[in-house]
Amino acid sequence: MSREPNQRLAALMAEAGASNKGLAKRVRETGLRHGRRVGTTHVTVQRWLNGGGIQPETASLVAEALSSKLQRRITPTDLGFPTAASSPVAVAPSYATSLPDTLDVLDRLAQQSLDDEQSSGVLLPESEVNSAVLSWLISHPDTLRVDVPAQRRVGMRDVAAIRTAGQMFMRLDFLYGGGHGHKALRHYFRQEVLPLLSASYSAKVGNALFGAATEISQLLGWTAYDTGNHALANRYLLSTLRLTKAIDDRMMGARILSNMSHQANYLGQISRATQLARAATEGGKGRATPRAMAMYAAHEARALSSAQDHTSAARAMNEAEKHLERADSAEDPDWLSYVDEAELVGEFCHCFRDLGRGPESLRYAERAVALTDPQYARTLGFCRMVLAQSQLLNGELEAAVTTAGLAVEGGDALQSARFQRYVSDFQRDVSSHAGVPAVQAFNTKVRDALADLDDE
Template sequence: MDVKRWLDGVKPRPTTARFIAEALSRKAGTTFTLDDIGLASVVTPETLERSLAHGGGISDVGSRLLGLTRRDLAEDPVALQSVVVPDAWGESLIAWLLSRPEPLPTRELARPSVGKWDVQAIRATTELFANMGFQFGGGHARSALVQYYNREVVPMLDGKFSEPVGRSLYAAAAEITELVAWTAYDLGRHGLAQRYFLQGLRLAQASGDRMLGGLLLADMSHQANYLGRYDQAIQLARAAQEGCRGVATATPMALFCAMEARAHAGNGDEVECARALLEAEKHFAKSNVADDPSWVGYFDAAELASEGAHCYRDLKRPSQAMEFVGQAVGLCDPMYVRTLAFDRLVQAASYVHMGEPVQAATLALEALDLAGPLKSERYLRYIRDLQSDLADYAEEGQVAAFNAAAIEKYSSSSD
């Protein structure tokens, strides 16, 4: 019965798949992998670990990402609930810092044949999905993004292309990989996000774009900070700065320094946070949009102010946090709904720290309305953190109204 179901296309469980591969290997006197027997899409912890690797030839990245996206699209719990491996961050930043230019693979008979229009299509699609993420959260249309990435982008990595097209392809692929990673991160799928970030860094390295590699390291710093691994977050942000010194334009350098400031704030180090934040402001003052890569366009004055607000919220310095968050909200493009919702909740937390819970709850209610159907686990964490801050004021009318509204709106959301 089971064999008939497998022939009909039903995938066996991971343990069963491994037993099948082992039995066939013993029978044939050779080793068969899950890929060899057509069960590559069956998730196993072993195959997931391949996507943590940074080393090896660039040709390995396509197969790693193909396996990872198959598991992602199948929504297999082993992939979605995979854990972050902190050591992988350190290994990747060292490999990237010490990397040298590398030749692209030559594949005269490979398919598909990739041209500059294909690369432009990837960039346009990335921009489209990125804008949806800013407005509706990483969970919105994520399956469509990953499906496009799996079917259209990943196969190109093993295709045929000229040297200039290949470099551009790897850079465009790194950008959309970064977006796929962010959407997983935004949904709280941290192990999955880490694996995409790491492979995106490898693609950026192959493209020869140091600034783009710095962006991936800054992303990993952001995630490490979110997970409470502040020392590693500092290392990742500093690696981005050092690896891009003398190469990056001013705005990306401001971003990298801001990530370091966030990590110091998480660590409770106000002196180092202020120093890194000042460095970010100095770099940003030299920004020239015309010089910057397109992917850093979101990092404007409002975003820098938002980073400062987050820093001083974490340091529990409400007066400074209020100064920054006022700038952030006033300057933020209304398109960035997720950012505005975050900023409002940072502002609310600062009111709690100032001993003004009613004002905090009033702002939080506005944030709930602003967010609408925002699909973001990070946003839900802001809500939960604020509820915790307001726990001593639960009987206040406005605080009770906020708690009731949050429960009504998000009671079906899980941690």
């Protein structure tokens, strides 16, 4: 039976000005960048043009090679390789060298569920992260290709829809934890957002579009972090950092570095956390609003507190306060709306707890609980648990157990893997008082709450 010629591949090769030999060479070079040796030759390319089959991973390499040449995102399906689109593809872990490569990596990440084996594993090597951060700090931004011929034209209404969706998913994250909406969010990102980044748009729309896309992408990384899939989160955040270079969005890029510092600190990688926090602060200088700078400084204080650097932590907290005092002097993006006095006080109570300063930790934790809006259920849960730890630090066992019990009764925050660790850490801290009835009742409450969560 004769095969149909692959007209899509032929058309894109013609547009790229790529000969059979030229494309074969590009595919081999692309494979080497991913640590793969492929034997693609001009004969192989001709076989594809004649309608021959192709391995899914090779189809992805062809798409990446032509994306780089054409400076827009090309998928295997665009090339007439429909069977490759649904095939599992290994995710490139590195900071992409070009914008098309970045979009390709994000597309592959968005194919990974939180439970996929490919999305598990270890964080990226520190040397690779440091190289990416340096590149972000010193490299020139991409130049968006505007008004290019494409089947779809993007307008500000499309951008508004993405921003509205981002706000909705962010609210779900605050209320119910990262795992609640991650699946729907990654589907939305892959099906509705990524295709627009390769469409046609004006310079004004393109800048707004990529800004909205980075908000969705970083939220995918953050929700993966909150559920405990740290390898997937790490890759999302690093790729989103690269995405911010498309429009030179230093404020969002610094936010990503700050998020990466937060994750490293949570995982006990204190040196990495401190370096990333400093990079966020330095990267945002002169380009970020005072409110954003307050957030960067607060996360730097968190890392320095974990490092037991009392002097530097105090300096960073003081800087955060000064920045927040000036917050109303500039217009902030919507994604910064949660950064207020309550947020800063909540960060500081963590700092004083980690520094072992009981009275200050207790004072700030009580204030954080009082100030935090209940709509930020997870944040309120964190603050209550730090209050309980602070009360314990000050020798108030009964009060600590009561406070921790209130946090667990909140329920919604339990869907966050990070909150669950706060609870388990507290249980470990009170384990020496296991015979006290209040502690026994608290452990029973935790067990029942987690069982109810499993039954939902």
